[in-house]
């Protein structure tokens with residue numbers, strides 16, 4: 659059975675593919691697709707189980723914060739892809755993989771870890 663949340667090993671496996679392919683646009687596009695699908699899956703499960711839906715007036719709840727962090731990662735990755743395409747190069751910026759890794763590790767530790775074993 660597939661785990662509900664992205665595990666650290668899955669994250670690093672995905673990142674390794676990007677890094678090993680020198681952060682090519684093709685690898686980054688594949689990673690963005692994987693992450694988009696996985697994040698949507700996570701968000702659907704969390705919402706269906708009622709996790710993090712307790713927002714106070716004017717303050718977003720844990721689910722909305724979690725979704726915002728997913729979006730932050732995807733926005734960065736998509737921006738890198740757009741910039742590379744605009745520059746007409748096959749490679750995204752050389753610091754792309756390390757920055758995405760940093761965002762993933764932060765997300766796994768600060769967001770996914772809170773739901774581990776609870777969904």
Ligand SMILES: [Fe+2]
Pocket residue numbers: 700724728765769770
């Ligand atoms: Fe997440």
